[in-house]
Structures are given as structure tokens and as C-alpha cells.
């Protein structure tokens with residue numbers, strides 16, 4: 001039978017009453033054929049793993065060499081509580097740490113700040129001073145473990161604290177490995193954790209790039225994050241396009257500050273979401289690697305092959321979890337995790353089934369970790385590299401996402417670049433529109449979510465929930481008072497004053513922040529000092 | 544002349560996850576309601592003051608950070624202090640069953656949990672305003 | 676009445692509830708009661724294209740006025756969606772610093788059915804704030820085309836806020852937006868194209884100046900950095916002084932009151948008309964139209980007869 005005959009025949013078949021699109025609304029054909037990837041040039045488009053343009057993976061031997069890092073994001077209560085959880089996870093085979101901070105910490109506010117009331121230790125661990133960080137990593141040798149810290153406006157401060165904890169353990173900064181998120185652009189676009197306006201925020205980021213390339217060379221200085229863009233409701237395409245545009249903006253600011261691309265670009269890493277649509281997600285990762293390599297080569301003239309490598313962490317999509325029938329979340333997460341692995345992720349966090357209710361319990365976290373271990377050791381998915389490479393569908397989808405990403409780049413350019421587009425509310429508007437459309441699609445049953453708009457069940461779920469005791473806030477504030485009493489307040493004041501003048505005169509802030517941290521200046525004190533010079537950000541109102 | 548329903552949508556506290564509130568705000572607007580949005584990171588005091596000056600029928604708060612047991616009671620108390628306890632307080636977010644019960648007792652009229660459709664919220668808002 | 680005493684004293688809850696009552700009824704009883712206590716507040720209009728920075732600017736202007744211990748009412752008007760009748764009112768976000776201040780009252784309004792950017796009700800709401808003892812009332816509204824006359828009709832000083840990007844559409848605006856401006860502000864002065872726009876605007880204004888005897892200032896501001904605000908405020912004050920010393924203040928206000936009376940009459944007649952459109956529901960409608968169709972009656976007779984009824988006020 002030939003192609004045309006088959007197509008005719010297929011048209012006469014009965015079809016389900018369903019709009020066949022990806023979860024992001026890209027159209028999906030009934031069948032993909034060789035001519036869907038017509039100009040397919042293997043060497044140009046795919047090439048080999050570890051070779052330009054890295055579509056099939058950033059490393060030559062991928063998971064046959066080393067499995068991805070299994071890194072569960074966690075943190076709650078006081079530093080001591082979280083330290084115990086870390087030791088539990090490490091004991092059960094986790095291979096990296098990932099710190100979740102509480103909201104006050106994320107916003108650079110101390111636990112005794114009126115704004116922090118009710119939030120201390122709730123969604124992550126509370127860190128006020130170096131003392132808390134010392135406790136957090138007590139008994140965990142920093143030269144043996146890599147640590148990822150999800151922290152943005154105060155990233156420089158937490159990194160400084162980590163460096164000093166290392167010093168105290170006798171570990172040199174040169175050998176520290178890990179990541180700070182430090183991606184402010186996506187904060188203005190999606191996650192909305194900000195303190196200062198974009199320009200000073202970018203200055204802090206370039207200061208970190210510069211400092212680390214000299215002193216903490218193995219540290220991943222920015223984790224350019226699409227995860228939050230997607231959680232805020234974007235499509236896969238928007239996640240891909242906006243994240244890459246942000247990444248390129250950091251490259252631009254770095255080079256404008258006089259750094260050589262090849263010096264800092266190898267330390268940039270990425271962080272993506274893994275959402276419901278299995279193939280679309282895999283195509284997204286593959287397209288991301290290819291676009292990054294090409295643009296770094298063609299536009300930014302990077303020479304160091306490591307500058308082309310898009311290394312990324314993946315987290316399964318929190319926004320797809322349902323409070324209804326929470327056990328289903330285990331299955332959802334497993335598929336999403338598999339997509340990330342087939343897409344070639346470097347590290348992975350799998351969500352726990354109870355996360356729509358609260359921070360996960362130990363049992364739930366263990367199941368989530370086991371999900372990864374199952375994929376790694378039972379499914380065979382890690383036996384061969386990029387097993388879906390060459391699939392007509394996956395290749396066509398990869399090409400399509402790539403093409404549309406370039407279209408978004410053009411749009412952003414006409415708006416004057418990422419920062420002006422943020423000020424004009426472009427990203428914010430795009431994302432809220434997608435979020436609203438998706439919600440409407442669910443409510444009109446054009447798209448489905450099991451347990452939400454199909455196969456619903458009456459009655460609530462019966463699962464165990466982790467409760468954060470209310471005393472934590474009080475205790476943390478007491479601790480903070482104690483630290484303040486013990487430190488040398490004259491030295492603290494002096495360090496803060498020097499930080500303030502550094503903020504004004506443009507010198508690199510990192511050494512100054514390190515000085516403040518060593519004197520046990522609080523996170524809030526350091527941020528307030530910088531606020532005085534940099535001002536605070538006001539969001540444009542976008543709907 | 545029919546009175547327009549006015550709803551204040553706010554995000555108290557520090558979490559910045561505004562996907563939900565924005566969807567709800569847009570849906571309410573599309574259902575013919577006047578929506579006053581106070582933006583992110585608001586104190587309870589400023590939310591209550593805004594609700595009074597705008598004379599809204601309902602305050603709808605989204606709290607995903609776990610601070611609900613601090614924030615809702617504070618809002619209810621402030622409304623009482625200002626003699627505006629006829630303003631209905633509702634909310635949404637990640638709130639465990641037992642906390643919902645406690646908050647209802649304190650005077651929070653309704654709490655929507657994740658997964659609630661906007662239709663349901665609109666229906667509720669319209670019916671509760673009509674009743675009062 | 677208890678409410679009136681509280682309102683005159685500036686009780687916020689009472690102000691808020693009175694505004695709601697006024698906004699939701701066609702009945703003018705409340706307004707009749709409070710009108711004698713109004714006329715004291717100075718009205719400032721702030722208009723301009725969406726996103727020009729109006730709210731940001733209003734926020735800082737008010738902070739400065741507060742330093743002089745003034746009481747200030749703000750009305751922020753946003754459009755009602757023509758499809759759903761709902762509205763999204765977001766101006767407050769820019770003013771959260773102010774909302775808790777003792778001497779400030781902020782109210783957001785939707786345009787609701789009115790065609791212009793300003794609802795007719797805005798004028799009534801301004802009266803409520805006026806009666807409550809405000810020294811200044813600031814009205815923010817989006818200005819894009821037809822609104823301008825509306826806002827100028829309520830305000831003593833009208834500020835039009837533009838941004839450098841407005842340069843492209845300046846020709847189109849000359850006829851509309853610029854006509855109502857007493858003070859022009861080019862905000863976002865940190866952006867490119869600001870100075871050339873200012874020059875262009877100054878040139879356009881010179882012609883008007885000769886006719887009117889008030890030197891129309893064209894100012895540059897950067898609202899987000901509080902730059903240019905002192906100058907803006909001093910210009911508002913000079914405009915106020917100019918109006919008062921030239922006698923134009925009273926003249927303008929009297930003219931506006933007369934216009935308001937026109938409007939109210941028109942509104943009243945219109946609402947009557949609606950009532951009388953019930954002639955269409957009459958039993959004899961079909962017969963009547965049939966007769967007109969057969970040329971036994973003329974439409975003119977019928978119209979005469981019905982309007983006579985309206986004017987006499989009998990159904």
C-alpha cells in the first residue's frame with residue numbers, strides 16, 4: 001500500500017471525539033512519516049552524543065557512564081530538622097542535596113521580620129545567619145557532596161555562607177560543587193520572588209559569575225530555570241523559548257561586563273519542568289540542547305566546547321499533581337520522570353504524591369526517590385543513549401519546537417530584549433494567557449486531567465500529612481536573638497557599611513558579602529543594606 | 544439598577560505563586576464581576592483597608608505558603624475591629640481538612656482546595672452575595 | 676442623619692458605603708443631601724495612554740501632598756469589559772504605600788456602561804469625597820480618545836501623561852488628548868526619545884498659549900525614581916493660582932455646573948424614554964403600524980403624540 005492510499009483509508013476510520021493536540025496545543029497528526037522530517041541531515045541535526053549540536057545528549061556515553069544525579073529538593077523547619085532529613089535521604093541512596101528555603105529566606109527577610117510571620121520554616125528551611133548554615137550541613141562533608149540551592153535574590157549571600165561553612169570544615173572553595181539558582185529574569189516573568197529592580201539584580205549576578213570563575217570554578221553559577229515559567233502556566237514552547245532567551249541574556253550581560261564567554265558559559269546550567277505530554281517534553285529537551293549549542297556557537301562565538309553544553313536538572317511538574325486521588329500522582333510523576341530521562345537530563349527531582357497538601361512526608365519522599373531508582377535499574381531506559389532519536393514523531397516535534405522558539409526570539413528582539421520585554425509585561429501576559437486558556441480547556445473538557453474532570457471520585461483523600469509545628473517560628477526567632485547577642489556588633493556594622501559603599505561604587509560585591517557573613521550579619525541586614533542602594537522592584541500589572 | 548458584585552482578590556504573605564489568583568480574577572471578571580487586585584506580597588492590614596475603601600462584597604485570598612492559620616484569623620480580626628465584618632472572607636490554597644474546619648469556625652466562609660473549577664467559584668460568589 | 680455626620684467627619688467606612696450607594700442607584704436623594712457640603716476640594720485629573728505610569732505618578736504626587744498635611748481622595752477608573760460587564764481594577768497596586776495613611780482614601784471604579792473613559796457616576800463619587808473633607812481629589816483614568824472632555828469637565832487641573840513611545844501617535848492625539856491638558860507630562864524620562872517629544876509638544880502648545888494666557892508646561896518625569904515630581908507639583912499649584920487670580924476658577928466651575936445640569940436633564944429624559952418605549956408593547960401596536968403602513972396615519976403624528984405624553988408626564 002502506498003502513503004496516499006493509507007491516508008485515505010485512515011480518514012474513513014472511526015475517530016474518538018477528541019482534539020488531538022499536545023498539552024501545549026501543538027497539533028498532532030495520526031501518523032508521522034519520513035517526509036515529516038524531510039530535510040533531515042543526520043550529522044547536522046543530531047550528530048553523536050557529546051558532539052555538536054548535542055541533540056542526542058551532552059556526554060558521549062550518557063547514562064552508560066554514570067546515571068543522572070538523583071536530587072530531591074527538600075527543606076523544612078529549622079536547620080536541624082532539615083539536616084536530619086538530608087541524612088535520611090543520603091542513607092537511602094540519594095546522590096546530591098537540594099535545599100528548599102522558606103519564604104522569608106527566599107525574599108531576604110529574617111525570621112523576626114513582621115512580614116515573615118506565619119511563614120518561618122513552613123515551605124522550606126529558615127536561614128537567618130551563618131549559624132543556621134553551619135547546622136544545616138553539620139556532619140555532611142562539603143567536598144563529598146554537590147549541593148543545589150534554590151535561591152534567587154539573596155543567592156550571593158547563601159553562596160557566601162556555603163563557602164564559609166566549607167572553610168570551617170577545611171574544604172577549599174575551589175573544590176566545592178553545586179548550584180545556586182540565581183536566575184532573576186524568570187522571577188520577574190513567572191515566579192515573582194524579587195527584591196531589587198532588574199538592572200541591579202543583573203549586576204549582582206554578573207558579580208557572582210566573575211567571582212566564581214576565579215574562586216569557585218566548579219560551581220554552577222546560574223541555573224536558568226524554565227521550571228517556574230511552566231508552573232506559572234506557560235506552554236512547553238514558552239518554557240523552552242523564554243528560558244533560552246533568559247540564558248542568552250545572562251551571556252550578554254556577562255560579556256558586557258567584560259568577562260569572556262568561555263570563562264563563565266561552561267558554568268551555566270539549566271532547569272526544566274517535566275510535564276504531562278510525554279513526547280512533547282522529550283522533544284523539548286532535545287530542541288533545547290540543539291538551540292543552545294547553535295546560538296552559543298553562531299552568535300556568541302564561543303570556542304570552548306563546554307560552552308555549548310546545555311546541562312540541565314529536571315523536576316516533574318508540581319502543577320500537574322492533584323489533591324484528588326493523590327496516589328495517582330505517583331504514576332504521573334513516574335511518566336514525567338521517564339520523559340526527563342529519555343530526554344537526557346543530568347539530574348532529577350521526582351515530586352511526592354502528597355505535595356498538593358503539604359511538604360512531603362518521609363514515606364512519600366521515599367516512593368518518589370524509588371521511582372527514579374526503578375527507572376534507572378529496572379526499565380532499561382538507561383541502557384542506550386537517546387533511544388527515541390530517529391522517531392519520526394519525536395524528530396518532527398523537536399524541529400517544530402525549535403522553529404517556533406526562533407520565532408519567539410524575534411518577537412523578544414523587537415521588544416528590545418528580555419529586560420524591556422519584562423517591563424512591558426510581555427512574558428507575564430503570555431504566561432497568564434496560556435494558564436487561563438488551559439484552565440478553560442479543562443473546564444470545557446477539551447483537555448483532560450484524571451480525577452479532576454474525568455473519573456472523579458467523591459470524598460477527600462486519606463493520606464498522612466507533614467505538619468510543621470508552630471513553635472518553630474518562636475524557636476528560630478530565639479536562636480536569632482542569641483546569635484545577635486554573641487556576635488561583635490561593631491564588626492557587623494563595619495562590614496555592612498563597606499558592603500553599602502561597594503554597592504554604590506560598582507566593585508564586586510562577593511568579597512564584601514563574604515565579610516558580612518563571616519561576622520554573622522543576618523540575611524535581612526545584608527539585603528536591607530543593598531535595598532538602600534538598589535531600591536525595590538514594582539511589578540507591572542498584567543492580566 | 545442591579546448592584547454590581549465587587550470582589551477583592553489578594554495574595555497576602557510572601558509566596559509569589561499567582562497563577563491561581565490570576566486565573567480566578569480573570570474568570571470572575573469574565574463572569575461580570577468587578578475585581579480589585581491588590582498585587583503580591585500584601586500585609587493583612589493593607590488588604591483589609593483596601594477591602595473597606597473599595598467596599599467589596601467579598602475578600603478572596605490565596606495562600607499557598609502554609610501561613611493560612613496566621614493570616615486568615617488576622618484578617619477576620621481586623622475586619623471586626625473596623626466594623627466591617629459583613630465583608631465575606633473566602634480563600635483558596637493548600638489547606639488541610641482540619642485547618643479548614645477551624646477557619647470556618649473563626650468566620651472564613653469558604654475555602655476552596657486545589658482543583659476547584661472556576662465555574663464553581665463563580666457560582667459560589669454569585670450565590671453568597673445574593674443571599675446577603 | 677447619622678451617616679451624614681460621619682461622612683462629613685471623613686469616616687472611611689461611611690465614605691466607602693456612601694460611594695457604593697451612589698454608584699448603584701439612580702436615585703439622587705443622597706446627592707441632594709450632601710451637595711451643600713461640597714465644592715471645597717480641588718480636583719486634579721490624570722489621564723493618558725495605558726501603562727504610561729499614571730498610577731505610579733499619582734502615588735508620588737500624593738506622598739508629597741501628604742507632607743503638607745492635606746487630605747486626599749483618589750478615584751482610579753478602569754474600563755469595564757464590554758463583553759462580560761466585569762472589570763479588572765488594578766491601579767491600587769501602585770498605591771499600596773498610601774492606602775494605610777490616615778489622610779488618604781482610594782477608590783477604584785469601573786466605567787460601567789458609559790461610553791467615555793469616565794463613568795457619569797465618577798462625578799457623583801467625587802462629590803462624596805468632596806463632602807468628606809478632602810483637600811484634593813485625584814482622578815486617574817485611561818485617556819485614548821473620547822474621554823478627555825469628560826475628565827476636564829470634572830477637574831480643575833488636568834494632567835496628561837505621555838511616554839516617549841507616544842511620539843509616534845502624537846499627530847493623532849493633538850486634536851484629542853492634548854486639547855484638555857493644562858499640564859503635559861512626559862513620563863519614563865529614562866527612556867529614549869523623551870527630549871525630542873518634549874520639544875515637539877512645546878511647539879504644539881505654543882499656539883494654544885497665545886489664545887489662552889496660561890503657559891502650558893511640558894514636564895519630564897521619571898515616576899519610578901521620583902524625579903521631576905517637585906516641578907510637577909509646583910506647576911499644579913501655579914495653575915491653581917492662575918485659575919483663582921484670573922477669575923477663571925469660578926467661571927469654569929459655573930460653566931461646568933451648567934453642563935452638569937444639562938447632562939442630568941438629558942439623563943432624566945433618557946430614562947423616561949426608556950419607560951415610554953413601552954408604547955411598543957401596547958396592544959394596538961400592530962394595528963397602529965398597519966395603519967401607518969396603509970398610509971392612514973403618519974409616523975409624525977404618532978411621534979408627536981407620544982412625546983407630548985412624555986413631556987406632560989402622563990402615560
Ligand SMILES: Nc1nc2c(ncn2[C@@H]2O[C@H](COP(=O)(O)OP(=O)(O)OP(=O)(O)O)[C@@H](O)[C@H]2O)c(=O)[nH]1
Nearest residue numbers: 540725726727728729730731862863864897898899
Ligand atoms: N522606566 C520607567 N518605568 C516607569 C516609569 N513610571 C512608571 N513606570 C513603569 O510603567 C509601568 C506602568 O505603570 P503604571 O503606573 O501602572 O501605569 P498606568 O498609566 O497607571 O497604567 P494603567 O492604569 O494600566 O493605564 C510600571 O511597570 C511602572 O513601574 C518611569 O518613569 N520609567
Ligand SMILES: [Mg+2]
Nearest residue numbers: 729730766815
Ligand atoms: Mg494606573
